[in-house]
Amino acid sequence: MAVNxxxxxxxxxMPLLRSLEFMHTASLIFDDLPSQDNASFRRGRPTLHQVYxxxxxxxxxxxxxxxxxxxxxxxxxFDSKAVLTLxxxxxxxxxxxxxxxxxxLDSKGRILSIEQLNTISFYKTGIAFEASIIMPAILADxxxxxxxxxxxxxxxxxxxFQIKDDLLDVEGDQSLLGKSIGxxxxxxxxxxxxxxxxxxxxxxxxxxxxxxxxxxxxxPLKTTFLKHLLNYMVNRDH
Numbered sequence: 001m002a003v004n005x006x007x008x009x010x011x012x013x014m015p016l017l018r019s020l021e022f023m024h025t026a027s028l029i030f031d032d033l034p035s036q037d038n039a040s041f042r043r044g045r046p047t048l049h050q051v052y053x054x055x056x057x058x059x060x061x062x063x064x065x066x067x068x069x070x071x072x073x074x075x076x077x078f079d080s081k082a083v084l085t086l087x088x089x090x091x092x093x094x095x096x097x098x099x100x101x102x103x104x105l106d107s108k109g110r111i112l113s114i115e116q117l118n119t120i121s122f123y124k125t126g127i128a129f130e131a132s133i134i135m136p137a138i139l140a141d142x143x144x145x146x147x148x149x150x151x152x153x154x155x156x157x158x159x160x161f162q163i164k165d166d167l168l169d170v171e172g173d174q175s176l177l178g179k180s181i182g183x184x185x186x187x188x189x190x191x192x193x194x195x196x197x198x199x200x201x202x203x204x205x206x207x208x209x210x211x212x213x214x215x216x217x218x219x220p221l222k223t224t225f226l227k228h229l230l231n232y233m234v235n236r237d238h
Contacts, residue, residue, distance in 0.1 A: 002136035005221040012077040013136065019071035019090070020132055026064035027097060027128070029057050036105060065094065078139050086138045093131045100124035104189070112190040114204075118159055125165075126158020133226070149218035153226065156212035161233045163205040166191040167198065168238070209234050 002008045002016075032039040032047040034054060039047055049057035072090060075083045100123025107120065133150050170193050192201040212230055216223040 001133060001221070001225055002140070004225075006136055006140035006142070008136060008140055009077065012075070013139070015071040015074045016086075016135060016139070019068035020135070022064040022068040022071065023090075023094065023131075024128060026061040026068070027101075029061040029064070031101065033057060036101065075139070079141075082139055082141060086135050089135065089138060090131065093127050096123050097127050100127070107190050110190060112195065114192075114195065117190065117192055117195065121159045121162035122155055125162045126155050129158050129161070130154035146219055146221075149215050152215035153212050153219075153230075156208040156215065157230055157233060160205050160208040160212060160230070163192045163201055163208070164234055164236065166193045167201060167205070168236075169193075170198065205234055 002013055003010050028042055029048050031037050032042055033049055040050055041047060047057070048060060068090070069087065072083070072087050075086070100120050103116075103120050104124060107116070112120075130151055133154060134147060137147055137150060169191070192204060196204060209230060213227065216226055
């Protein structure tokens with residue numbers, strides 16, 4: 001989207017792409033810690049704290065969040081005010097992601113409302129999708145109305161993605177997922193499946209899919225890639 005639609009130079013935005021993956025990986029490292037989800041496998045391999053130890057995992061996650069900021073600050077082919085806005089936005093999104101994880105941990109053993117699940121899902125998952133499409137838009141000086149439509153897309157796509165994750169945790173294949181299944185029940189987490197049941201959770205996923213699709217109608221750029229991405233989110237088996 002950044003290169004083909006916003007017209008940004010591919011080599012110029014490489015630091016941004018690296019920063020997004022650093023932040024994403026850091027969030028997974030923290031999420032897998034014994035004090036949080038206590039996961040033993042990620043991407044088909046033992047989690048970092050399993051291979052080394054908890055302290056190393058914590059330090060690596062912290063290192064990657066700082067490395068992400070370092071990469072963003074090296075975006076020297078763009079307007080300095082836009083880069084500063086991007087870094088501030090990135091910091092806010094990281095704050096909200098931490099809030100989402102804290103809310104998720106606090107929900108253990110509690111039955112949540114759909115509204116609460118939606119909020120946690122957006123903070124934990126949707127925010128990463130939003131950042132991935134809004135940060136290039138910031139560099140491209142995109143109109144606020146278009147950014148609003150992209151944020152709406154990310155909100156609903158993120159929830160649809162999380163519902164699919166909840167479904168896969170119940171009915172997925174561990175060899176395809178690359179991580180343990182049944183962790184939500186083991187950790188006593190309230191999920192879309194535990195609250196709605198599998199069939200109604202699937203209905204909710206498709207409702208958010210439709211709302212995400214509708215949001216793209218307000219985006220003047222070609223959104224073929226985002227539509228393909230949305231389809232992948234709800235049809236994936238891992």
